[in-house]
Amino acid sequence: MTKSQQYLIGAVVALFGLVILLFRPELFIIENRPGVTHLMQNLVLPYGFIVCLILFAYLLGKGIGIKPWIPVVLVVGVEVVYYVVINFGASFLPEKAKLTAWLGHFKGVAVNNRSMIQFQEESAQYDPELFYTLKPGNSHFRSFEFNTSYDVNSLGVRDDEASLDHPTVVFIGDSFTMGWGVEGNQTYASRFEELTDEKVLNTGVSSYGTAREYRMLSRVKLDSVKAIVLQFHDTDLEENAFYLEQKKLGTRTKEEFDGQVNDNKKYMKYRPFQFMKTALLNLLVPAGSKAEEALTGNTNENPKYVEEFYAIFSEIQALKAVPIIFTYTGSFYTAPEKVKLFEDFAKKNQIQNIYFVNLGEHLNHEDYFYFDDHINAKGHEKVAKLLVDRYKEVVK
Numbered sequence: 001m002t003k004s005q006q007y008l009i010g011a012v013v014a015l016f017g018l019v020i021l022l023f024r025p026e027l028f029i030i031e032n033r034p035g036v037t038h039l040m041q042n043l044v045l046p047y048g049f050i051v052c053l054i055l056f057a058y059l060l061g062k063g064i065g066i067k068p069w070i071p072v073v074l075v076v077g078v079e080v081v082y083y084v085v086i087n088f089g090a091s092f093l094p095e096k097a098k099l100t101a102w103l104g105h106f107k108g109v110a111v112n113n114r115s116m117i118q119f120q121e122e123s124a125q126y127d128p129e130l131f132y133t134l135k136p137g138n139s140h141f142r143s144f145e146f147n148t149s150y151d152v153n154s155l156g157v158r159d160d161e162a163s164l165d166h167p168t169v170v171f172i173g174d175s176f177t178m179g180w181g182v183e184g185n186q187t188y189a190s191r192f193e194e195l196t197d198e199k200v201l202n203t204g205v206s207s208y209g210t211a212r213e214y215r216m217l218s219r220v221k222l223d224s225v226k227a228i229v230l231q232f233h234d235t236d237l238e239e240n241a242f243y244l245e246q247k248k249l250g251t252r253t254k255e256e257f258d259g260q261v262n263d264n265k266k267y268m269k270y271r272p273f274q275f276m277k278t279a280l281l282n283l284l285v286p287a288g289s290k291a292e293e294a295l296t297g298n299t300n301e302n303p304k305y306v307e308e309f310y311a312i313f314s315e316i317q318a319l320k321a322v323p324i325i326f327t328y329t330g331s332f333y334t335a336p337e338k339v340k341l342f343e344d345f346a347k348k349n350q351i352q353n354i355y356f357v358n359l360g361e362h363l364n365h366e367d368y369f370y371f372d373d374h375i376n377a378k379g380h381e382k383v384a385k386l387l388v389d390r391y392k393e394v395v396k
Helices: 003-023 034-063 069-092 095-099 101-111 188-196 210-217 234-246 254-267 274-284 290-296 305-319 336-348 377-394
Strands: 124-127 131-134 137-142 147-152 169-172 200-202 227-232 324-328 354-357
Touching: 003 034, 003 274, 034 069, 034 254, 034 274, 069 101, 069 274, 095 101, 101 274, 124 254, 131 254, 169 188, 169 210, 188 200, 188 377, 210 227, 210 234, 210 305, 227 305, 227 377, 234 305, 305 324, 305 336, 324 336, 324 377, 336 354, 354 377
Parallel strands: 169 200, 169 227, 227 324, 324 354
Antiparallel strands: 124 131, 137 147
């Protein structure tokens, strides 16, 4: 056997190791051995990938008769491109780049490598009913395109303590309502308050579905409320269906929350080759992209999601019979036809006291971040003005 053949065999072995590390991470979970599992997940998986990747590039170069540093530098260069584009692209890329397919790939890589505020130890806390709320006090939440400050009241939502005292308008929703990526005074709830002089309470919390939004609303003093602004997102589907079927929210434990917090830590600082690892997964198994699944919701598994929403809507109305302004936000793009599904159902079933704002007719790519699926400050300002106009029509 020649030296070249030996090197190529070594490259194949390294490639096999890459495949195992990429597609069979469950092999590195040892039942009833949390300490060993932690070691495997936080050391063997990430650093094993780096070792196998560099070894593969080096041995491949030796095996095919080129200088081995060339494929190694090529691999490092690809990761550098991902790092520069994702971390700094928003400052030098043109707006029209948001509409290109190649940037769509980078968006998927970025979304799969971002920290989640609901699992940041300094920003969130366990809640026995809601699984988590925001942690009272001040914290910071940063990602590739922003570094924002969070002031959270005793209810566990992003608003001041005074807003809990008999608000007149309450906003319920998920990360879009919470204001993911923008400062507290830039959220559309905050801008709505400034434009109307109403006393607004923003109860939006990242990843809440309509069911948890309803349960959070039940903790609020509603005696002075004149209207509720409800924001819907595609990811509400599974939670809403479970809640209606089980007649309760999921029973998530403190241990599960702590596990999510620990898992989230690996996204809070850069790890070598983290972007390339995600890129390979998304390119090789695009249909199974975690980013895509997490942002779109599964309408095939939840075909009655509009009907299920209205079942929870009736519970919200039972808390406080006031006008509810409904709006829908989509990830990276807000489809105008989605709101029409809810509007048509309400008309067909003669559901009263719900009013619609179709953001899909107004939001465009300029209103979203580059690599994050949420709307930026410009988008929040646009949403606020649309909601104010609708509110003035509804509440006279």
